[in-house]
Amino acid sequence: MSTSKTVRKVEVLSPVPADIDIANSVEPFHISEIAKDLNLSPKHYDLYGKYKAKVLLSVLDELEGSGDGYYVVVGGITPTPLGEGKSTTTVGLCQALGAFLDKKSFNKLSNHLHMYQFTGNWYMYTYVKQLPLCKAMLEIWYVFLTLLCKEKVKRAVKLAQVVTCLRQPSQGPTFGIKGGAAGGGYSQVIPMDEFNLHLTGDIHAITAANNLLAAAIDTRIFHESTQSDKALLNRLCPPNKEGKRNFSDIMFRRLKKLGISKTKPEELTPQEVKKFARLDIDPASITWRRVMDVNDRFLRKIAIGQGPEEKGMVRETGFDISVASEIMAVLALTTSLADMRERLGKMVIGNSKAGDPVTADDLGVGGALTVLMKDAINPTLMQTLEGTPVLVHAGPFANIAHGNSSIVADKIALKLAGPGGFVVTEAGFGSDIGTEKFMNIKCRYSSLTPQCAVIVATIRALKMHGGGPEVIAGKPLDRAYTTENVSLVEAGCVNLARHISNTKAYGVNVVVAVNMFATDSEAELNAVRNAALAAGAYDAVVCTHHAHGGKGAMDLGIAVQKACENVTQPLKFLYPLDISIKEKIEAIARSYGASGVEYSEQAEKQIEMYSRQGFSGLPICMAKTQYSFSHNAAEKGAPTGFSLPIRDVRASIGAGFIYPLVGTMSTMPGLPTRPCFYDIDLDTATGKVIGLS
Amino acid sequence: MSTSKTVRKVEVLSPVPADIDIANSVEPFHISEIAKDLNLSPKHYDLYGKYKAKVLLSVLDELEGSGDGYYVVVGGITPTPLGEGKSTTTVGLCQALGAFLDKKSFNKLSNHLHMYQFTGNWYMYTYVKQLPLCKAMLEIWYVFLTLLCKEKVKRAVKLAQVVTCLRQPSQGPTFGIKGGAAGGGYSQVIPMDEFNLHLTGDIHAITAANNLLAAAIDTRIFHESTQSDKALLNRLCPPNKEGKRNFSDIMFRRLKKLGISKTKPEELTPQEVKKFARLDIDPASITWRRVMDVNDRFLRKIAIGQGPEEKGMVRETGFDISVASEIMAVLALTTSLADMRERLGKMVIGNSKAGDPVTADDLGVGGALTVLMKDAINPTLMQTLEGTPVLVHAGPFANIAHGNSSIVADKIALKLAGPGGFVVTEAGFGSDIGTEKFMNIKCRYSSLTPQCAVIVATIRALKMHGGGPEVIAGKPLDRAYTTENVSLVEAGCVNLARHISNTKAYGVNVVVAVNMFATDSEAELNAVRNAALAAGAYDAVVCTHHAHGGKGAMDLGIAVQKACENVTQPLKFLYPLDISIKEKIEAIARSYGASGVEYSEQAEKQIEMYSRQGFSGLPICMAKTQYSFSHNAAEKGAPTGFSLPIRDVRASIGAGFIYPLVGTMSTMPGLPTRPCFYDIDLDTATGKVIGLS
Known part of the structure; x- marks a missing residue:
């Protein structure tokens, strides 16, 4: 085991244990250690127990003149009941960049430099014992080794800080059907019970x-x-x-x-x-x-x-x-x-x-x-399983609101990461919902510019988009999803391709991350890679961070680094603000593949009212199902030629957007006959939470 | 100004500024300093920002064998719209015991020993500069000075820790009519905005x-x-x-x-x-x-x-x-x-x-x-204006529940105070509501024994009990309350007398604290003192902690110390648990002065049901107006001969009591036309809360 203070080498078991068991198997670092690694002065954070701290906005004033890190947004293909693992990939990518590829390890200096073979490539990585050596010595050592083994060793990222920015999950679903939202397997935020419950009270x-x-x-x-x-x-x-x-x-x-x-x-x-x-x-x-x-x-x-x-x-x-x-x-x-x-x-x-x-x-x-x-405005610092820093902040509903974590957390993270460092932030659902709102609402208000967008896909989800059979909860998965079927995968790639081209249009480099399952075949994985590159992706890589932690996302980390370093275009929004509400809605609808928009009488009335009240200059936040590019959740793949119905139009004037309702959105989930809470209890002897998933 | 780490000498202004201004005028100690003073190891608490910490129950295991401090409960006479200042007196008493009389100052050692004249007596007190001298040296110095000036100097309390235990206030009323509940004037818990809002999320x-x-x-x-x-x-x-x-x-x-x-x-x-x-x-x-x-x-x-x-x-x-x-x-x-x-x-x-x-x-x-x-079970450590420790924990409704702070906070406080130290805990409202439930419910479940009960009274409230004119919000106070009227005070002392005798019956020594106003006359104050002693009080003292902080409650501190040291009886409950629900209700009703109890049909039905369900062995928590010994809020003084009507009977089986409803209790307050929130805002430049009262 590594004894580095804030890079934790986690022993990986197979098969992968339950999320809470993995989370409970490691002793998290005291959060002040994570803060120290970020060069965060104690005056800029408040502790909330041992494993959480609120980072104060005052740090932004202090770092005002300093440069930002690279800004990476993670989205997915159109979600399916099979899940794609966006949060898990976000965490895994950061663990790769921060705990395995990052020379924070070098930075602190290492007395062990390891060669590591993974998915056919050799990687050089290190973990730290006690001896702090100077950064320069390590750099020399690193360059020497890179020269020595250049054929075999992939170049790792530059000395960099890596900060993950995640949304705070809603507590309600934790006790209902969904369970927690801290990632999964060996790519998690810990302690996962604190992440999922109360957090710091925001x-x-x-x-x-x-x-x-x-x-x-x-x-x-x-x-x-x-x-x-x-x-x-x-x-x-x-x-x-x-x-x-x-x-x-x-x-x-x-x-x-x-x-x-x-x-x-x-x-x-x-x-x-x-x-x-x-x-x-x-x-x-x-x-x-x-x-x-x-x-x-x-x-x-x-x-x-x-x-x-x-x-x-x-x-x-x-x-x-x-x-x-x-x-x-x-x-x-x-x-x-x-x-x-x-x-x-x-x-x-x-x-x-x-x-x-x-x-x-x-x-x-x-x-x-x-x-x-006043305290909720300060993001909460936590850590990944491998000890990289995470800022958890805000979690607006992804349909009636914009579904992205906070601007202040991203801003703080970009300063803390600094030039050459990375901030990886997640945008809920597919590019039609998450990334579109990330770009046109969040980046518009923050004036921040992302360099790279990661799109997470799985072979099984793509098969479903390609016309695979329906998936019913509680029934065994159809064989189509667990055995090789390249043509189904290829058919499903139309969905991925539209997410790639829509996202690329913002001027960022797109990297596709295929979150691999044990049943995926080489041919299937190659099909996705080819389709992604054909659709304009900068790169497409396979990753296994759920089973292997950061190690499993090393290729992804390298691809993201290159994508960030090679941006050629400026950020381009989908629509300007100074056109009418309807023109903005129509621009977004076109990006969904719609041929037109139908407004209900109520929607017409509301658009007229908001325009009269002087709110027509706001960006648009579409409240639409996340399960299809269209308004019809059953339409997988990449539908075209439909007319998008706008049932009603509402406004969040304080937040700063107009939200058209495409269909009916439930804003209050229910509990099933047997909610998750049946399994959740406290071990009153140890104080540990059990049964949280 | 004192530079002692955790005894803060506060400069007292006259007239007394607004509560929030006093609170904002001092920089609180970092809460780890307060914890250190209590010999609380960092492993036994979690920080929540700079000024709050949750004390973990693990400290009880560690201190299991050690002795308890004295246990003092503060209640009041029957409340009136004029207020009595129970929380303020609780804080003032602790500041007196902990910051002025306590030789924590000696303990740390002083290079300044001051003689202080207050309300006719000389007190010796000290504040600490830098030099820590040994405890023994100070003790010698102290004894020497005491001998030297024995005629003039009242003996202060023994070297002791003093912990205040308070309820967490409900956030709702803070924005409604009531405002905050952190005490007032120079006897407050700080930071008062954190005390009143969110606290640590319980x-x-x-x-x-x-x-x-x-x-x-x-x-x-x-x-x-x-x-x-x-x-x-x-x-x-x-x-x-x-x-x-x-x-x-x-x-x-x-x-x-x-x-x-x-x-x-x-x-x-x-x-x-x-x-x-x-x-x-x-x-x-x-x-x-x-x-x-x-x-x-x-x-x-x-x-x-x-x-x-x-x-x-x-x-x-x-x-x-x-x-x-x-x-x-x-x-x-x-x-x-x-x-x-x-x-x-x-x-x-x-x-x-x-x-x-x-x-x-x-x-x-x-x-x-x-x-x-799981985290809410840990009490929150805060501090008074003068730097003494406070445990804030739980705040159950005082009518449909028992209105006392938590057993675990009191237990932890008693261990932290240790033998010779003091824990001062507050019981909501008068002895009919707060102290009765403190004794018969809280002490029954905790097995803790108080030595002293403080009953807080004001001249104006006693005048109202004596038949003084009605007080209407927004109208100037009647002259009866602001000019001398000894006979009105004497008449009102029937209320005080019944609270004294009811409380004394539990086997504790009763000290009456007269929370003085500038308009109170010497003759009025003497009348209360005489009536209190005649009713069996151990002592009755005047205090001015609102205007003067701990200094203003020094006499009270000395009286409480003596009362604790001279207990002659064991704790006696008002009723045993093994009698019927009705017998228990009737025992409590008699203590109110009732001659009998009337049960509605619904109440009879519920009593029958709870008895059948096996819940008749629980203690009783009367849900009755706090504004009178009887069920009629208009009946001031000490009514007798009435029949107490029980409208309904409910049960809190998990908490462990049956609660008969005497009349109708509102369990959801409302907002007035102009709620307190109109004045509350954030100074966004400094981050400070303004307008909180």
Whole structure:
């Protein structure tokens, strides 16, 4: 076993044990060790227990002048029930770059340099015992060895830091069907129970903030219904100890919006009192729902206010799962505390009866929401199984929101990785959902430029896209998926090819990662490689990080390094912001293969309203099934010629996008008859979590 | 200014600034410094940022053989809208014992010994510069000085550790009417924003666990309604990879309860399949509600399941505020991880249609709830303004639950304080609510014995009990409260006297703390002191810790020390557990001054049911207004001769008590027209919270 402080050599077993058993088999490094490796000063992070730390935004100020690392985004082909292993590949790639290929090991200096043969190639890698030697000596040693064995040894990446940026998973599904989301096999984030549950409380903060705003809405409608304009004003501006009435700071935001420049409540005309004190919210227009981080289907549609004290003000509404809250989208897209304050304040909860948008600041609660979110803005530092650093931050819903981890985490990671280093971030689902939103929403707001996009595929998923038989949970997998069938693979590559060309259009180099299963044949793997290169991929490589950890993704690491170093084009968005909402929707629809777009009456009405309210300059976040390029989840492969139906259009003004609904999206999952929780328990003697998958 | 590491001399201003300004005026010690002072090894705590740490239960194992400190409980007279300052007094007392009177300062050694005159007496106190001298030298110095000035200098307490144990406040009211709950003036817990918001996530964990159980209930009813017994069993016990069906560990708990000793699903008879797989929950019997840590009155009564997928299974239920969850009561009363696992599993959510109690373990979720609560069981270490240690843990609702902080925090504190040290814990409201439940529920489960009870009173509150005019929010205080009126005070002392005699009956020494206001007169203060001593108080002292910090509670500290050292009786409970539910209710009612108890038909039915279900041996937790000894909040003073009406009776089987409802208790507060949140914002330049009160 290696005794390096933060590169952990994990002993790999075959067959691969259960994820929680692998996670529990290693003792994680104290997170301050991981921080130290990143040259992160203790003043720039706060510990949360032994294995988590919140990295403070102050580090961005300190590193403002320094350069960024390479920026790599990992997406997938169109998902199938078989899974592709995007998170696992993201982690595996970083372990390869950071723990096996990275000369952080060299950097600290090694007294063991190993030659390692894997998938037909020789790799040189090292692990560190105790002796720290100087970096220069190691570099010389490295160059010498590279020259000596140049035919046999692939050139490893340059001395580099590698940071993985992942979304925080929703806690609800962990107890439902899905289980955890920390990667899998020998490519995981640890401790996996802390990753999947609570983490550092960010989602809890979102729940609290979202629901405080919801309570403020109904209570305000209630109080307005029973009070005169004058009484409302008097209650809103109570006399202080000296008997004087004043506006609070947040009220000046509303006064400014209303064009009222008076500074004392008593100066307002009766007309101004009405405009200021009466929000006059139209209950039917309220789009703000309550949230909970639990799979509770019975809360999807509820009637509230049925108690006698609420005087018959019953209203139909519902709960979404917390990660579907606009506040989660705000967290993912914000760039600073001040920016978050503004975004939270301008979130629109519905309209006044006159049709004007009503915001959180109109309700007086934007500041309190910011206070509730002030720690959540700091990303959480964790580690992979092999000891490379991970920033976990934000996890917005990938359909009604943009499904990417946070801008601040990526920004911090790019500075910490530094020139020559790598930041690998994941974009949920296929390029139609994850990467499209990564480029056109996230990169637009962050001004960051990726160099390389990895597209993860599996032979079995491609077979399904090629027309393979349906997969039914609980039934054995059809033989088509476990025995060689090159033509099925080739047929499925149309899906991969469209993801490659769509992604390449942004100006990045595309590397295809084939996440290998034991049943995949050489011919099948070659078919994918050929199809990928034909479709314009920079490279296509096979990897086995699930079974082998970072070692299994070394080829991928080398390909990604080369792809990053050889970018020839600038970043190109799919659409400019200054065209109409409809033109933007149509540009995206074309990238799906659609020949046109159909708008419902409701969608037309909403587009007209948002345009009138001045929101047409926002980017578009399509709420569409992830299971097909089209709106029909059953259409695998690469459908064309369909007309994309837009059922409704909504807006997340604080987060900063318009989201057209293509079909019906469930925003609150349910529990099955036998949820995952049946297996989950605590070993009360050791304090360890058991049964988490 | 003192430069002692963990005794902070705070500069006191007059008039007293706003709480948040005082809190922000000092730089808190790093919490590891506070831990070090408590001789707490880093392996026994986890940092949560710079100013909070979770103390791990492992410290109890390490200190198992060592002795406990003195155990002091702080309660109040019957509360009035004027407030009594119980939390403030709790903190002030500890600052006095720990920062001013405590020779922790001596312990570390001082190069400045000060004589301090306060309320007519001379006190000796010290603050520390740099030089650590040995403890023995200081002791000699101290004894010498004491001999030298024995007429003038009150003897301070012995070398001692002092730990404050406080409840975690609910976040909801912080944004509503109440504001924060960290104490006030110069007797506060800091940082007050971290104390009031999120803390270390315990209440969020309770919310998550409570609502996972709620989702499990409705989903189970839903799935049972559409599946045969056989299909249910097959879904609950799906085949593993080898095609074998097995019971999960948690299912054996239910099998055992049902008296079924078979170990394989296929061995069950059809009758046993039905018994095992069909919980057959009676929807009308469900007492488990959802919770949220937000003042959201519109959730008090709701109809759930109105979505089309829920197939018309609409049910009326509601949300309580999170601190009203039974899981909060479990957290407060549990003694270990293993104990918590059992309590969470045996929580009863309602009955089967046959009338049998259905538990969390029957639903398969007891283990998952424990996993969600595994970090919440560790108390959070914080500090007072003057740098003494505080353990914040649990905050169960004081009417439908027992309103006391946790047993584990008190147990850890008593070990950390050690022999001669002090643990000061707060019991919510008056002795009828807080102290009664502290003694008969909390001490019964913890086997801990308090030596001293402090009862906090104010002149103005006593005047109100004596018949003073009503106090209306927003209107100036009546002159009766701000000018001398000895007879009104004397009349009000009947309330204080009953709290004293009720509390003394438990075998503890009672010290009355008069929390002084500038308008209180010497004659009024003397009247209270005389009445208190006449009613059997060990001592009665005036204190000014709000305005002066620990210095202002020095007399109180000395009185408490003497009271602890001179206990003559053993702890005596108000009732034994082995009498009937009604006999227990009646014993408590008599202590209120009631001449009898009236039970509603519903209450009779529930008492009969709980007795039949085998729960009659539990202690009783009365859900009664805190504003009167009686059920009528308007009856101030010490009412007698009334008949106490019991409207309904419920049970928290996991927490371990039966709770009779005396009148109607609101378990979900609302927001006013102008909630506190209007003033709360973040200074995004400094990251500081503003406007929190």
